[in-house]
Amino acid sequence: MQISVITELDFYKIDRCRRVISHDCAQKFAAIDLGVPLGCYGLSWRSDILEPMITRSPDRRTVWIGVDQQLAAISIDEGRILVALGFTDYLVQMVAIADVIAVLTQEKVLLFNAGGSIRFSDDLPDQGIGMTVEGENLVIKMLEGESLTLNPMTGYFKPSDSVQSMAASTTRRSP
Numbered sequence: 001m002q003i004s005v006i007t008e009l010d011f012y013k014i015d016r017c018r019r020v021i022s023h024d025c026a027q028k029f030a031a032i033d034l035g036v037p038l039g040c041y042g043l044s045w046r047s048d049i050l051e052p053m054i055t056r057s058p059d060r061r062t063v064w065i066g067v068d069q070q071l072a073a074i075s076i077d078e079g080r081i082l083v084a085l086g087f088t089d090y091l092v093q094m095v096a097i098a099d100v101i102a103v104l105t106q107e108k109v110l111l112f113n114a115g116g117s118i119r120f121s122d123d124l125p126d127q128g129i130g131m132t133v134e135g136e137n138l139v140i141k142m143l144e145g146e147s148l149t150l151n152p153m154t155g156y157f158k159p160s161d162s163v164q165s166m167a168a169s170t171t172r173r174s175p
Helices: 008-013 161-173
Strands: 002-005 019-021 028-033 040-045 053-056 062-067 070-075 081-086 091-097 100-105 108-112 118-123 128-134 137-142 147-150 157-159
Touching (some): 019 062, 053 091
Antiparallel strands (some): 002 028, 028 040, 053 062, 137 147, 147 157
């Protein structure tokens, strides 16, 4: 699996059904080569500073690609596009954990099952800036310094210990 920068003309030579991410007014263009027999798929996006993110599913049967405000998933077995989804905010990060793909945008976190269906989706209380895997949980970092912990198996969403400690100390100080 290899991504290479291509020209706009080369992008439009790729079959329309293989242009998995296609932005209006795109500034950058790339092709992702999924090898024989699948071949190349096209990507286009607006930002000069953002680069595409690629994550393989835990079972290694799906390639997840995201850039700017779009996400796509391609089945390695069939070459079929399983997910093609646009967001109103920017994609921040993708992580494979357990049997799901976690996708973080600036305003939302989503968990996808292996087949591309959405297992969990929730808005964030603050702008998301990153996530890490801690044990069997995802820890989502917020712009203002807080963190939330998400169990991808249950969908249980709770403040991280540091947030709970701050809330407890604030509660003790109030009359």
